[in-house]
Amino acid sequence: MHKLIYSVVCLLIIAYGVVGAVRDKSVRVIYTKPTDKSYNYQALKEITNAALHVHYWYYEKLGNKTFRLNTPIVEQVPGEQNERWYINTSGNPWGYIWNWWSNTRKEVRSKLGTQDWDMNYRIPIYTHVAKPQGASGAANYGYFVVDDKDIEGLLGQTNEPVPRWWGGFAHELGHCFTCPDHSVSGCLMSAAMYRFPNCTFCNACKDDVLRDSKNRGFFTDTCGFGEPENAVVWIYTEKDQKGYKTAFVPGTYHCLDMMHRGLINNEASSIKVAQGCKVTLYKNDSLAGTSKSFTTDDNDLANDNLNNNVSSLKIEKSSSIAFGLQQSIGIKHIVTTKDYIRILLHLDGMRNLDISLFSSKGVLIKKVSVSNTDKGERLVRINRQSYSPGVYFCDIMRDNSHLVRRIILR
Ligand SMILES: [Ca+2]
Ligand SMILES: [Ca+2]
Ligand SMILES: [Ca+2]
Ligand SMILES: [Zn+2]
Numbered sequence: 214m215h216k217l218i219y220s221v222v223c224l225l226i227i228a229y230g231v232v233g234a235v236r237d238k239s240v241r242v243i244y245t246k247p248t249d250k251s252y253n254y255q256a257l258k259e260i261t262n263a264a265l266h267v268h269y270w271y272y273e274k275l276g277n278k279t280f281r282l283n284t285p286i287v288e289q290v291p292g293e294q295n296e297r298w299y300i301n302t303s304g305n306p307w308g309y310i311w312n313w314w315s316n317t318r319k320e321v322r323s324k325l326g327t328q329d330w331d332m333n334y335r336i337p338i339y340t341h342v343a344k345p346q347g348a349s350g351a352a353n354y355g356y357f358v359v360d361d362k363d364i365e366g367l368l369g370q371t372n373e374p375v376p377r378w379w380g381g382f383a384h385e386l387g388h389c390f391t392c393p394d395h396s397v398s399g400c401l402m403s404a405a406m407y408r409f410p411n412c413t414f415c416n417a418c419k420d421d422v423l424r425d426s427k428n429r430g431f432f433t434d435t436c437g438f439g440e441p442e443n444a445v446v447w448i449y450t451e452k453d454q455k456g457y458k459t460a461f462v463p464g465t466y467h468c469l470d471m472m473h474r475g476l477i478n479n480e481a482s483s484i485k486v487a488q489g490c491k492v493t494l495y496k497n498d499s500l501a502g503t504s505k506s507f508t509t510d511d512n513d514l515a516n517d518n519l520n521n522n523v524s525s526l527k528i529e530k531s532s533s534i535a536f537g538l539q540q541s542i543g544i545k546h547i548v549t550t551k552d553y554i555r556i557l558l559h560l561d562g563m564r565n566l567d568i569s570l571f572s573s574k575g576v577l578i579k580k581v582s583v584s585n586t587d588k589g590e591r592l593v594r595i596n597r598q599s600y601s602p603g604v605y606f607c608d609i610m611r612d613n614s615h616l617v618r619r620i621i622l623r
């Protein structure tokens with residue numbers, strides 16, 4: 214029995230390992246801790262979110278090129294020693310206050326099997342150590358290590374605004390991409406990092422990042438984590454379907470899942486929804502808090518109390534095709550008169566549709582194409598003069614989805 218459980222656990226770990234395959238030429242964000250400290254799920258989320266903010270900021274500042282992240286974005290690599298060990302064990306050229314930095318980096322390096330200035334990875338490390346007075350977060354050899362203070366910053370537990378700590382990530386990562394500290398006004402590698410995201414890369418730094426031979430092959434990604442073939446919902450970081458777009462397939466997305474698709478927490482501002490689908494957006498993680506369901510596009514989430522606040526979502530695809538069509542078209546009524554069949558439709562304005570009239574024996578007797586990109590009501594009139602009284606079927610088709618209504622001509 215024990216053996217069986219053991220092998221099941223192994224299989225799960227292997228499966229997870231495959232899902233979380235690490236990509237070459239990527240930034241591997243590591244979250245670690247001494248044995249006498251605990252991981253904090255909220256911190257894991259905030260480090261993930263910081264990585265996404267920095268990912269997007271680099272994309273904007275480097276002219277639509279950025280570094281590559283992995284799934285999961287943050288790897289949890291627990292340490293083997295207690296906090297005192299990291300702080301007290303000597304063996305670095307810079308002295309006591311840097312023990313925690315050096316020991317944490319060396320342990321992560323050995324656990325990942327990476328090198329100094331690794332050809333394939335740049336490695337930001339967040340650790341739950343309280344560093345000694347006089348030390349700061351620092352970067353060297355293509356690694357940076359920051360401590361509890363930065364984690365508290367990301368959690369909003371310091372007096373400084375949270376984006377300042379995203380700036381810390383971006384700045385230290387700049388060192389990992391060979392940029393030195395300097396005091397060019399407004400540059401990320403100066404004190405302007407504290408104003409993040411309102412700072413930039415000066416030309417010299419941009420040049421370092423994009424042209425230093427150590428960084429070759431690292432800046433090939435565009436933002437966004439690809440578009441799955443069966444995507445049905447697209448979320449945009451700005452209103453009117455502008456900004457950074459993230460594609461989603463049906464499913465439930467807690468905050469981390471949402472970020473692993475590439476959407477920054479609390480940034481959604483507008484959405485696009487495929488017909489027949491329903492997306493429910495939630496203000497909090499785990500499908501909690503204020504929520505609203507959408508079956509059609511929404512250009513501005515501000516009037517839904519969700520702008521820059523979406524933290525989880527659920528996407529459902531209707532199993533019945535007709536249901537989907539009814540959701541997005543809606544037949545208000547069909548009236549037959551002496552001269553006309555009048556069909557009043559309520560359209561969502563997304564696509565064209567065809568209306569076919571069939572006899573009770575299934576013979577097509579009339580087809581009308583409706584092209585209307587406007588939302589709202591649309592009256593379609595079919596001249597019926599030549600059709601004999603009896604039962605007919607009116608088939609409204611859009612994208613291979615059908616909505617059929619039985620009508621009687623008298
Ligand atoms: Ca936004
Ligand atoms: Ca709205
Ligand atoms: Ca939120
Ligand atoms: Zn620096």
Ligand SMILES: [Zn+2]
Pocket residue numbers: 395397400401402403414415416417418419
């Ligand atoms: Zn600079």
